[in-house]
Amino acid sequence: MPASGTIQIQATTSRAEIPVEGAFVTIALELPGGGRELISLQRTDENGKTPPVTVSTPELANSQTPDQAQGWTDVVVTISSPEYEGIVVTSAQIFPGVATVQDMVLIPRADLPSDSEGVQDYDVPGQGL
Secondary structure, eight states: OOEEEEEEEEEEETTTTEEOOSOEEEEEEEOTTSOEEEEEEEEOOTTSBOOOEEEEEOOGGGGSSTTSOOOSEEEEEEEEETTEEEEEEEEEEEOTTOEEEEEEEOOBGGGSOTTOOSEEEEEOOOOOO
């Protein structure tokens, strides 16, 4: 059986205290060569959460020694809502057998400066395993 992990999104606002309901969330695999493959499109519930999404990962043995291949799967998570600035998290790492929760703290558009581009970009650096 192939290895897998899960990712669940938690969307909040106001210093991570108020859940954001109804935000659109996409999760996509990062493909070699720079492409992406959509694996999930969901909306957050009244608690600001999505259901966990299962993601195929390399076998756990791939991360046991430094000379092994990458031991996780990179995904791109995006979240958007008309009332909030969007967020893109690049290279979120999903490890075999691990339930990942990706916190997304959204900023209301009304609180943004007029010259804001409307999207926060975050790139997660690879693990030094």
